[in-house]
Amino acid sequence: MTLEMESWLNDRRDHLRALHRHWNERLRSDLAQADSALAEAAAARVADGVRRTDTERRLKQAKEFVRSEKERREQERRKRERFELEVRTAVRIQAWWRMTMVRQGLGPFRKKVPHKQKQQQSGKKKASTIR
Numbered sequence: 001m002t003l004e005m006e007s008w009l010n011d012r013r014d015h016l017r018a019l020h021r022h023w024n025e026r027l028r029s030d031l032a033q034a035d036s037a038l039a040e041a042a043a044a045r046v047a048d049g050v051r052r053t054d055t056e057r058r059l060k061q062a063k064e065f066v067r068s069e070k071e072r073r074e075q076e077r078r079k080r081e082r083f084e085l086e087v088r089t090a091v092r093i094q095a096w097w098r099m100t101m102v103r104q105g106l107g108p109f110r111k112k113v114p115h116k117q118k119q120q121q122s123g124k125k126k127a128s129t130i131r
Contacts, residue, residue, distance in 0.1 A: 102109045 098109075101107050105111050
């Protein structure tokens, strides 16, 4: 029985050695896969960091553009409002001046004398000057 047991133990030892080799090989392959996955993840993280930095830079540029565009539009709006105010003010001044000219009968707004009255007035003046 000792030979049988020894034979069985040897077989069992060989079987366990084979299992040990198999699991060691599997461990190495799993570690290699895990290492490659880790390296890929690290490379992806670096790439994501670069992409994130680039995106943050573009976002900053976009915000600056929006701010400057708002400022430019606000300046244009103020300029337009000032121009409209100046136009309204000029129209008021012109209307006041025209009203003053009309009320006082100055310039092209003189009270027109009919033609016959003009001749009579001019005749009277001549007659008064002759005497």
